[in-house]
């Protein structure tokens with residue numbers, strides 16, 4: 081028998097303890113998102129800016145909206161007024177645009193650097209060397225209206241659990257390396273197929289879609 085959206089959320093929250101659950105609501109209808117809201121959940125994640133903005137306009141204002149997908153510079157202005165966390169910063173150029181738009185909105189926008197940890201070529205993100213360069217750059221220090229909270233990464237889409245584990249360990253190591261000196265508190269890793277491995281390796285935030293809605 082299929083479980084309800086609410087039962088799925090409660091089950092996952094039981095499993096993950098203190099880890100923050102972001103319900104990934106991409107492609108899901110307003111009615112489905114309302115069920116998530118009625119269940120008491122307030123952290124939603126979307127990939128596409130247009131969908132994020134449309135849904136934010138319709139649903140209650142106390143939802144925390146996470147931008148989790150690849151972000152184009154020219155779209156930042158649409159989410160800058162309300163986004164609670166951008167998970168997908170993969171260049172200083174993009175971050176400068178976020179800083180500029182945050183200023184216009186008189187806000188400080190929290191963000192994560194997205195790391196490329198998967199074997200697939202198609203996934204976006206920085207290498208650990210590129211991250212090190214950005215973190216030590218004077219350009220970063222000049223930005224006043226953005227605040228880095230940590231890193232995000234997506235593992236290879238594979239049934240090989242050992243490989244996923246290796247990739248998550250790698251990301252966790254990068255997170256821990258910079259956490260103290262930068263006052264980070266967010267390691268965003270884990271999706272429907274691999275969140276148990278992710279939480280076993282120190283994830284503080286998981287992004288789950290299909291396991292909740294299917």
Ligand SMILES: *Cc1c(COP(=O)(O)O)cnc(C)c1O
Pocket residue numbers: 104106127148149234271272273287288289290291
């Ligand atoms: C779609 C998506 C998720 C959720 O994936 P599921 O496998 O449906 O849980 C998480 N993170 C990102 C960046 C996504 O695009």
